[in-house]
Ligand SMILES: Cc1ncc(C[n+]2csc(CCOP(=O)(O)OP(=O)(O)O)c2C)c(N)n1
């Protein structure tokens with residue numbers, strides 16, 4: 001076992017699959033010699049050569065369109081979109097094309113593509129470098145959307161994503177890249193896609209979160225414990241498909257739920273989870289399912305980030321209101 | 326079968342007026358600039374170099390936010406801007422703050438843009454520009470729209486937009502140049518080819534030998550110019566402007582230049598992708614050094630004058646950063662108010678919530 005940051009675990013996953021399968025290709029802007037602007041592909045070009053790990057011209061729709069074409073010829077592309085705010089440049093290649101190929105071809109073709117991209121706020125980036133756009137992706141049938149919250153999961157989920165025969169959008173929260181290290185096996189292993197993880201058990205309220213918000217939820221749960229509230233924390237790990245089984249099982253036990261996302265409130269992942277809980281478990285609920293989200297503005301210019309982003313205090317407030325309902 | 330690629334590529338030579346020694350090598354092309362103009366261009370380049378140095382220092386002290394260094398690119402940026410009229414419209418990329426400043430954006434606002442404050446994105450009255458574009462290439466199709474709009478209204482103005490060698494790979498680049506050509510927009514597209522897109526060398530962007538030749542496919546004029554030669558950049562832009570407003574179509578200008586500094590101040594390390602030798606090669610072409618030689622040769626410039634500009638720049642920068650620091654912090658409620666013309670229901674409710682939070 002080694003101590004790794006999340007970004008090291010991500011590099012390690014790509015290294016593992018580049019080594020396992022010669023059809024795996026890693027490419028994007030600055031991913032070659034420079035090792036990516038966050039260094040996620042550090043050393044991979046040296047190890048596997050420029051044929052397998054390479055820089056592309058600067059064009060996101062070209063990158064993902066090429067990924068589709070490479071997949072059509074049997075490759076297993078792992079393109080990087082340098083920051084996920086640039087996904088608008090390539091919405092057609094993702095949602096209009098790779099998501100639909102299996103379906104469009106009557107089930108005869110597949111798109112084993114893993115689009116990796118940093119996302120999420122709190123690191124003082126310029127405009128369109130920090131948005132939480134997972135909701136856009138999750139709304140597109142045909143894609144899987146994976147968001148790890150820690151180094152161990154990141155490695156296992158990324159290996160599994162690369163092996164998956166359907167397109168996966170793999171979103172890496174920038175704040176988590178280097179925020180902590182943990183034990184990560186050097187050997188290969190996988191973490192199942194579409195399976196949530198109960199990070200902390202509790203009996204009074206279920207907190208559903210993903211990405212960086214898992215850590216805010218855990219922090220909130222610790223403080224709530226001191227106030228005598230026992231919170232269960234679920235890390236979704238995959239936001240499409242969502243593991244409703246795990247969520248419902250928990251809510252049936254705790255009878256209360258707060259769903260947390262860093263993204264803006266309207267039409268988000270949290271809204272759809274809250275709706276599903278109410279449809280499936282209304283008789284178990286002691287209080288309405290509540291959401292903790294960012295407000296419905298465009299991602300703030302950096303100076304206002306601190307107030308705009310939800311944090312553990314906003315979670316505690318919402319938990320208090322479901323407890324006192 | 327006739328092959329044409331080689332013929333086309335051979336026609337794109339680098340246009341130059343002032344060589345590295347500060348000598349005029351193309352007398353016929355010498356633009357009509359008074360001595361005062363020449364001195365003003367020099368002042369602006371020196372000032373902008375100081376602004377870059379100070380911005381880098383302020384960034385390191387944590388007093389600025391996002392900053393993309395400009396040293397090395399002064400001739401490309403300021404030579405082209407100097408050819409504009411006040412009514413012309415600028416659609417800049419993230420590195421093109423100097424053009425905005427010389428078109429009238431106060432320094433304080435430039436700093437506020439960098440610090441991530443929305444007031445920095447509000448152009449003052451009389452500056453026809455949008456704030457620097459972050460999405461590479463997005464400004465180029467918009468520029469076509471502005472230039473086509475000028476044509477439709479019969480106005481004698483142009484839209485000028487800036488991108489880099491990397492930007493010339495975006496679909497938006499080809500689309501923008503093509504639209505401008507198709508509609509005869511009043512457009513100038515400047516590609517500052519500083520040889521790298523972050524770490525990726527220009528040779529990896531395209532099989533094309535020049536970016537200027539990409540104009541051919543769109544049926545518009547294209548020219549490659551020495552981007553370290555402020556006179557050449559000025560002359561080419563001035564000519565492009567005249568042709569655009571005379572209905573002779575848009576122009577694509579590729580300026581051959583170099584950024585001395587890192588890509589941005591957010592952790593880029595140029596030693597990972599370029600050699601010190603390459604840096605030295607390009608520093609020999611420095612736009613300020615050669616222009617200084619030229620002006621000194623004409624007895625138009627002295628060390629005292631240069632020092633005066635440097636002192637003035639430092640003072641103004643100091644005052645501006647102070648003013649930027651003292652600007653009231655933006656609030657989430659401010660951002661809500663600039664979302665729509667009228668606040669919708671959901672934001673009204675959220676506004677109350679955040680007003681309470683932010684009053685604490
Ligand atoms: C659509 C989009 N893709 C990627 C980026 C990230 N990015 C910022 S600058 C840059 C390189 C741009 O190079 P170039 O166009 O040559 O301009 P330069 O920075 O050299 O002035 C990249 C990839 C971005 N801002 N927007």
Ligand SMILES: [Mg+2]
Nearest residue numbers: 489490521522
């Ligand atoms: Mg460049």
